[in-house]
Amino acid sequence: MKKFIAGAVALALVIVAIYGAYWWFDLRWRPKTITKHQAEITKIIEQAGWVSPRLDGPKLYMISFRKCPDCIRFTHEEFPGLHKAGVDTRVIMIARGEYNGIEKSTPPERATVAELWINRSWPLLERWDSLPPDAWTAQGIPPADGDIGRTAVVEAGRGLVKDITPLLKANGVKFAYPLLIWWTKDGEMKACACEKRETYRFVRKELGA
Numbered sequence: 001m002k003k004f005i006a007g008a009v010a011l012a013l014v015i016v017a018i019y020g021a022y023w024w025f026d027l028r029w030r031p032k033t034i035t036k037h038q039a040e041i042t043k044i045i046e047q048a049g050w051v052s053p054r055l056d057g058p059k060l061y062m063i064s065f066r067k068c069p070d071c072i073r074f075t076h077e078e079f080p081g082l083h084k085a086g087v088d089t090r091v092i093m094i095a096r097g098e099y100n101g102i103e104k105s106t107p108p109e110r111a112t113v114a115e116l117w118i119n120r121s122w123p124l125l126e127r128w129d130s131l132p133p134d135a136w137t138a139q140g141i142p143p144a145d146g147d148i149g150r151t152a153v154v155e156a157g158r159g160l161v162k163d164i165t166p167l168l169k170a171n172g173v174k175f176a177y178p179l180l181i182w183w184t185k186d187g188e189m190k191a192c193a194c195e196k197r198e199t200y201r202f203v204r205k206e207l208g209a
Contacts (some may be wrong), residue, residue: 109148
């Protein structure tokens with residue numbers, strides 16, 4: 001009996017260890033399937049001022065801000081392959097507001113975000129991405145500060161984050177940048193706060209890239 005118990009305990013420990021490894025290397029990086037508030041989330045992202053290369057394949061929405069290092073890495077490493085597969089990367093740029101009295105965005109950033117939302121220029125986003133964030137002066141772009149309409153556009157982006165965060169939380173997704181939302185070929189809505197490279201393979205697989 002003691003041998004049986006010892007064997008059962010050993011087997012249980014092995015199973016726990018295998019599951020733990022599976023969770024550590026795979027499960028915890030998988031995107032979440034969105035089953036709640038699908039219509040509300042879809043409306044929020046579709047009505048946002050996204051910009052894209054206008055490709056004919058699956059749609060991938062990415063909520064980002066310019067100085068986000070994880071967003072920059074995903075853009076540089078994954079966009080070329082996604083575009084080659086026809087994925088329409090729909091980028092929603094946000095100019096973050098104040099936090100603890102500290103302004104988290106710059107005047108050129110706010111001006112560019114407003115311009116992107118209003119005129120949806122993919123070439124403008126590419127030019128912005130081609131320079132270090134602090135080197136961008138938004139030359140030739142109307143300022144958002146002091147312009148009621150463009151300031152309202154910037155605030156709309158911040159409102160998007162505020163509105164979508166609890167809807168994602170209800171699906172087990174904690175908002176973080178870059179926040180990715182897409183649909184699989186089977187019609188499932190997926191989301192991922194893809195801060196780590198370990199998440200990328202799942203995005204590529206589900207989008208056929």
